[in-house]
Amino acid sequence: MRFMQTSKLFTLLPEELVQRHTVRSTDIDMGRHMNNVAYVRLLLDCFPASVLAGGEIASMEIHYAAPCFEGEELSVLCRREGSICRMAVRKPDGKTAVLAAVRFHEK
Secondary structure, eight states: OOOOTTSGGGGOOGGGEEEEEEOOGGGBOTTSSBOHHHHHHHHHTTSOHHHHHTTOEEEEEEEEOSOOOTTOEEEEEEEEETTEEEEEEEOTTSOEEEEEEEEEOOO
16 A cells, blocks of 8 residues: 555544544653654554454554654544545644554455
8 A cells, every 4th residue: 555645634624533642751762752653552542442353454554744742632533435544643733743544454
């Protein structure tokens, strides 16, 4: 799956908010910003355990656009389009920190 700059990821709407997350000290790496694995956990937390345990996710493509820091409240937005879930993590100022596409196995 190739992540496209022209994808609808850039047009996720406020009503597509699925969760908020305050960056904790345990999310921070030695560079004092949010660790890449913490972003993956944050994105995966948007799906129920049955989806994760059932092996429904085929792949994830994640693009890191801006660092996040301890104490920031992040917004996670998500839109399902067929077998793809398009996601974004936004900083308090509205700037996109992460863009992601999660592909599910075809049923």
